[in-house]
Amino acid sequence: MINFYNMTDTEIQRLLNLPKQISDPPSKNWRTEDLHRRKDFRLVSKDGDVRFRAFARQHVRFPENFSVGLEYEPDDGTDSVILIRCNGPHGDFNRAINPLHPHYHPHIHIATAEAIDAGQRAECHAEITTEFASIKEAIRYFLNAVAVDANDQSRYFSDDLRLTLFDMTEFNS
Structure with a gap:
């Protein structure tokens, strides 16, 4: 089993790419x-050896936020670690207005060994992305990026994965 405090970038990528299935599904609503608004669910590697917690959050008043x-949950007693977060813009993160900062755009946080070694949040670094602009697009991207079984995706996320014309134009116009 991976020791959280000795996690490498290779191990982080292996965990992200590990084929997963949903072990505790999210509620439909x-x-x-x-x-x-929240949805939580649990994932397990296809071989059943590695466990994860997944979450989706959306601000009620600011839906773009x-x-x-995905959070890795080691079974060896070490702390869990967030491996990836797909976020919408939330520019209030910085006190100074900086439109070039990733938090002013859709962005992805991925854990790094460097952040873990420095005692920071594992996923503190963020990169701007064009992969998604709405929560539905982020869920679709996320499920594929972390290798969730395609049958589980359609079984448990059919409503969240169904994009409407409004979803496709809401943040892209």
């Missing part, structure tokens, strides 16, 4: 908690 992520 989003639940609202405070100011966020969302996060879809």
Whole structure:
């Protein structure tokens, strides 16, 4: 089993690419908690040896502010680690206005060994992306990026994966 404190970039990529199936599915409907809509679910590697928690959040008042992520849950007693987060823009992250900052755009956080070694959040680094602009697009991207079984995707996320004309033009116009 991987030791969280000795995790390498190669191990992080292996965990992201490991074929996964849904072991504890999300509820069909989003639940609202405070100011966020939420869906949580659990994944397990196809061989059953590695466990993950996945989450999707969307701000109720600012729907462009969302996060879809994967957290690795080691079974050796070490802390869990977020491997990837697919986020919408949330420019309020910085006090100074900087439209070139990734948080002002859809962006992806991926864990790095360098961040872990430095004692930072594993996924603290962010890169701007054009892979998604809405939460539905982010869910679609996420499920493929972390190798979730295609049958599980369609079985548990059919409503979230079905893009409407509004979804496709909402943030891209």
